[in-house]
Amino acid sequence: MIRIGLFCAAGMSTSMLVEKMRKVAKEKGVEATINAYPESEMEKRVEEIDVALLGPQVKFMLSKAQGICQPKGVPVQVINTMDYGMMNGEKVLNEAIKMANK
Template identity: 70%
Template structure:
């Protein structure tokens, strides 16, 4: 199972995207765990992630996120703004799975 964590300002807008990602995972038969948290919880969630995605509104924390997760071999990426705005759960899920295999 791939554990995907999304971080945003408060964890609310991203929770809608998480629902769409979970539906896409179910439709595609992919075994994943997807959760959303406020970016202030990044340090507390290191052991819960295989992939970390940041909401576009918190892309300024990318260097901090990379310093927390990448030393543990966990890839970090900012969600594509268009995919986030369109709440394209399937596309975001596929991208998360893609970067988890690098």
């Protein structure tokens, strides 16, 4: 089971991507919990996730996110802008799985 958190300004713009990722996970038989949150909840949610992904619109907060996540052993990175824009749930899910397995 992999627990993925997507963080953006309000947790809304990532919701469509979350749905696409959930669909791909189900189709591939990947056990995953995938949720969207506002970036302001990262400190509260870090204990509940294995991977943190930032929406491109909040990439400016990557260093803050690393400060929150890395001490807990949670990898964090910004979602590729093209994959985000195209709502490519499969590519984003695959990236999250790679991050979790490092």
